[in-house]
Structures are given as C-alpha cells and as structure tokens.
Amino acid sequence: MERIVDARDLPGVLTPSLSPVEQAVLLVTGRTLGRGEEDLGKKLMRSFLFNLSQREGVVKTIVLINSGVLLAIEGSDVVEYLMTLERSGVEVLSCNACLDYYRVREKLMVGTVTNMYNVIDLLSNAYKVITV
Structure with a gap:
C-alpha cells in the first residue's frame, strides 16, 4: 500500500494549508536583544520572550x-518562557555547533538540537523570518 506523506510532517516545507503565522520562524542570534548595553539587552530579551510566551500563533519555530543557545540551558532566566512556548506548540531548536562551542549541550533544558543544514532549510522555506 502506498504511503501518503502529509507535507506538514516534513520539516521546512511551506504548506499552503497553514497560515503565514504558522509558518513564521523566529531566528534568535544572541542572548541579548538589540545592540548596546548588555544588561539592557538581557532585560529586553527577557521581556520579549515573556511577552511572546503570552501570545499564541506569533511563530511556529x-x-x-x-x-x-544560552537562553535554552539550565540557569537561563528565560528558559521557563521557552518551555511555555514549546508547550503551546512552538518548536524550539538549538544549533548543534553553538552548543558544542559553549560546551553546554548537556545543560539544554528545552527544545531539540539541530544542524545548519536544517536551519537553512527552515529559513529558506519559511513564509516569514523574524531575526532578533
């Protein structure tokens, strides 16, 4: 019997039946939000992720x-917000090479590990990419 694969089950595949929001990807490139004072950037990231965790349907991944990646590890002051997002259906992915670079792979508390191949696939097929 031929198996029919639903495109929604394939990572990185743009699916016409999903809304643009359901195909949005948030790319977090650092543990601070914005440039400038690090302490302020950490507070802004905390506020950003808290507020994002309080809203549904903003991003899918x-x-x-x-x-x-340091946001998703043990001891992070925002890991609870990422857990809330994951429980609501948001996929949280951490870069394999980055976890290894910071030597924190064993401290990962939320989400799964991915590689750059998958990151490129997700970004190139997303309806919208939001970079912070």
Missing part, C-alpha cells in the same frame, strides 16, 4: 544560534 524558534531557532537559537550563536549565544542564543
């Missing part, structure tokens, strides 16, 4: 790269 969050990709953490570079020091952004």
